[in-house]
Amino acid sequence: MPVSLLGGGRVWLLIGAVIAALLLALPTADHGSDAGDGNPDAVGHSADGYYFDLMVGHRKIELPRLFLTRGANDQLRFDAFGSTHGAVESGQYTLADAAGQPLAEAELLSIAAEHKQVYYPVIPRDGGAVVIDFSISRQILFVFISALVLLIIAFRLASRYRMGIGARQAPKGAWQNMLEVLILFIRDEVARPAIGPTYKKYVPYLTTAFFFILLGNLLGLVPWGVTATSNIMVTATLAFFTFMITQFSGSKDYWRHIFWPPNVPIGIKFILIPIEVIGIFTKPVALAFRLFGNMISGHIAIVSLLGLIFIFSAKIGPVVGGLFVLFSVPLTIFIYLLKILVSFIQAYIFTMLSSVFIGMALEEHHHDDHTHHAPDGTVHAAH
């Protein structure tokens, strides 16, 4: 039995704790379309929301709603509310159905009684439209939390090095040693080979991106945690930074290769130029999608696997569902451990691809061509 190798008692305690936590968590899956078939709505659970699930009964904390609204009189205004409930109570906003039509007053009352207002879209009551929704969703909340944790860790670490611990003498303590290994890995194994001699300028960005993504990924794996990086806007923002840094550090050769590729016949140039121009944008898009897809797929897999227990309980019977625990829970623990690995690998891949893209843009090509394919005018026009 592999269990006895791991010290029997503790493993069963762990499995018991996991099951207990999940039994508490899953009954809260009342995302609008609860059909009573035990389906826990895996996608809904992994998605964003304007509330923070306490996973105790149906209790949840509503998060602030901030709207930039264009009113009926065509004037922009900014409204801030402590919660979705507050926004509706204020009389300025009301809930809408999936088609965007405002709900009837009687429906609003029953929704408020069941505390389900967070599942509905919010629209202004006076007939205007929300231009930008600045609401602090739970994933944005965890963006702030991981940024705060990262700031605290980074400043404490930096002050240690300023005092000389780690700079003039050996680093002290587990934390400093652990982080120094990671930082040196980013600098020496990722940035330097990929970027080249000017790598030092980019190391601060790369380490920040690495640790922010790593923290965002790992915070999603602790109880009550939310994965900030499973929000496409968060990953798109990170990829946008890489995109901007790549474009602004692009050398003359980088732009020449995009807008007038050398050493190819003139006919091929007109095929290559659109491909190269699209290539500028596909790189950050792939970067954003990769991180987002990796982080959300693990969550969907975990909820789907555990949801099988509840689906079988509802469709066949509690005995079959109960026996399914023996299948679902070990598989879930396996995926959970895989996600810890993926958290590190994805942070590493994002950092490495960022530095590879920056390195590709910085590269000065040494062509041994004897003819000038690119007139200077084109190069300057490309800038």
Add this chain to the structure above:
Amino acid sequence: MGNLGLAYIAAGIGLLGAALAAGLGIGRIGASAVEGIARQPEAVNDIRGTAILLSAFIEGVAILAEIFALVFFFIAQP
């Protein structure tokens, strides 16, 4: 079968193709990387980095397929 069922089937077929192709691709990278390391053990660090980079590219395509499958799921809500 309604549109919802068709969308789920489409998402499933899309994921099948993506998972199959990505598995084959990453398998080939892994096989070549191991062969390369066996032939030249001193180049293990370079080979490892390149292999991870290349698998990231393949994985990116697979993840794109996954996102399109999710999009099918979202737009097909009844």
